[in-house]
Amino acid sequence: MARTGAEYLQGLKDDREVWLGGERVKDVTEHPALAAAARKMAEYYDLHHAAAEVCLMPDPQSGTPMSVSHLIPRSRQDLQRRHACLERIAVWGLGMLGRTPDYLNVTLAGFAGRADIWAQNGNEQGAANLVAYHRELVRRDLALTHTIVHPTVDRRLPDVFAGGGEVALHKVADTEHGILVRGARLLATLAPFADELLVYPGQPIPAEAHRYALAFAIPMNTPGLKVLCRDSYTVPSSAFDHPFSSCFDEQDAFVIFDDVEVPRHRVFLDGDPQIYNRVMNAGWVANIMQQTTIRAQVKLEFAYELACAMAEALGDDSPRTREQLGEIWTYAELTRAALCAAEAGAREWGNGVWFCDERPFLALRPTLPRWFVRVNDLLKGLGAHNFLTTPRAADFANPALRPLLERYLQGATVDAKTRTRLFRLAWDFVGTALASRMELYERFYLASSPRTYQLAHLAAKRQGTRGLLAQLLKEAP
Numbered sequence: 001m002a003r004t005g006a007e008y009l010q011g012l013k014d015d016r017e018v019w020l021g022g023e024r025v026k027d028v029t030e031h032p033a034l035a036a037a038a039r040k041m042a043e044y045y046d047l048h049h050a051a052a053e054v055c056l057m058p059d060p061q062s063g064t065p066m067s068v069s070h071l072i073p074r075s076r077q078d079l080q081r082r083h084a085c086l087e088r089i090a091v092w093g094l095g096m097l098g099r100t101p102d103y104l105n106v107t108l109a110g111f112a113g114r115a116d117i118w119a120q121n122g123n124e125q126g127a128a129n130l131v132a133y134h135r136e137l138v139r140r141d142l143a144l145t146h147t148i149v150h151p152t153v154d155r156r157l158p159d160v161f162a163g164g165g166e167v168a169l170h171k172v173a174d175t176e177h178g179i180l181v182r183g184a185r186l187l188a189t190l191a192p193f194a195d196e197l198l199v200y201p202g203q204p205i206p207a208e209a210h211r212y213a214l215a216f217a218i219p220m221n222t223p224g225l226k227v228l229c230r231d232s233y234t235v236p237s238s239a240f241d242h243p244f245s246s247c248f249d250e251q252d253a254f255v256i257f258d259d260v261e262v263p264r265h266r267v268f269l270d271g272d273p274q275i276y277n278r279v280m281n282a283g284w285v286a287n288i289m290q291q292t293t294i295r296a297q298v299k300l301e302f303a304y305e306l307a308c309a310m311a312e313a314l315g316d317d318s319p320r321t322r323e324q325l326g327e328i329w330t331y332a333e334l335t336r337a338a339l340c341a342a343e344a345g346a347r348e349w350g351n352g353v354w355f356c357d358e359r360p361f362l363a364l365r366p367t368l369p370r371w372f373v374r375v376n377d378l379l380k381g382l383g384a385h386n387f388l389t390t391p392r393a394a395d396f397a398n399p400a401l402r403p404l405l406e407r408y409l410q411g412a413t414v415d416a417k418t419r420t421r422l423f424r425l426a427w428d429f430v431g432t433a434l435a436s437r438m439e440l441y442e443r444f445y446l447a448s449s450p451r452t453y454q455l456a457h458l459a460a461k462r463q464g465t466r467g468l469l470a471q472l473l474k475e476a477p
């Protein structure tokens, strides 16, 4: 049943163990460094009701309203319907919020749809638990965070074996009601604002790494679960002064499992590295990158609008600037085109589930991070010192200063206040602490470019080429 923002915020008051700056946070919805972002995330739930015709649909099983992002796609039409919902969410967040709950809704819908992959090697019960959990997610409309990466200790060893094998999250024992797990994982974006934590496979693990082959979901207030937030980049401020830093910090957290008991019915995988290494190759990219690419496209389109407005405010229509604006637009358009191609090539992947064509996504995955870094670089070149000649709203409210600011900070086509607001916004997009974190997010949230270029090459090799070179060499004397 689709929740409202108020219901979502109420659910976060559950005495979870969240740490920030050396202090245990009593209530994430009240804490000065977290409250604004919690309220922003509540808007996500209200948006579903405000845009119900696009974002909500009857749950195919119960008939009650559910987010379209929960839909297990079983046709091309389902993917189109999901696209409309995901796009509405991305537009609301300007593509600046990477881990709104739709990200993991889409992930889990994909896993539940391909439960056949999880059900191999005698893991039928784990797969059934996963499907039941998807139903619970839909019914309760929970916000999930996730951790799929092991801490980096010593790059000479497989991550799971570094630190004596005791650092990465692993199973310690079976208990009467489930399993006991210990260790750490990262980097749970949205953790303080999530209802539950989902643990599932990331990079492949060695065949003998049984105790690390885990997948499960637990509430954020599960005893022993410790969430260590990074520094907050929330600035207590107005939308004029810090449009993003005032409320867009979705947080990232290091998660420690200090002897956590996972109930048996919440365990989806317990000790099978083969399945662990298989599930992420069974349509995960083809499924999740519909969501991530829509978000990326919206963000790049926003960056283009921003760049154009900056240039226009300064009367800059030079060939050099036009070239740079054209370059930014090109990245947005190529992203849109790749998404179109992926959706046009959608097909049934097995078990009656439809995902997009994986190939355009395999190409975008390592390339988008570089485009985002390049776009930020271009924006910095366009903005230059203008980012920093930006008084606050309070300066404009001062009757002694305002006439001076209006005279000396006017733009070519806009007044001083509009120009200032624009460049403050642009700096919050490329230059503030939150902006730096957002760039790091774009670089790494789907794994690093070097890793994913290698995956693209391996996939291309599997698919084979036209054999043009071999043909030519055969024909040559």
Ligand SMILES: Cc1cc2nc3c(=O)[nH]c(=O)nc-3n(C[C@H](O)[C@H](O)[C@H](O)COP(=O)(O)OP(=O)(O)OC[C@H]3O[C@@H](n4cnc5c(N)ncnc54)[C@H](O)[C@@H]3O)c2cc1C
Residues within 6 Å of the ligand: 099, 146, 147, 148, 149, 152, 186, 187, 188, 189, 190, 252, 437, 440, 441, 444, 445, 446, 447, 448, 449, 450, 451, 454
């Ligand atoms: C802001 C942010 C939010 C995140 N949110 C989440 C989240 O919510 N949940 C979650 O589970 N994870 C999250 N992550 C973690 C993310 O999944 C990992 O950062 C990502 O998978 C990359 O892994 P890594 O950091 O170990 O980097 P690596 O992939 O190991 O890359 C680190 C560096 O090593 C180099 N490198 C690595 N491997 C190779 C190779 N094979 N060949 C050549 N060079 C290589 C790369 O150049 C790269 O610069 C987040 C990360 C960031 C930065």
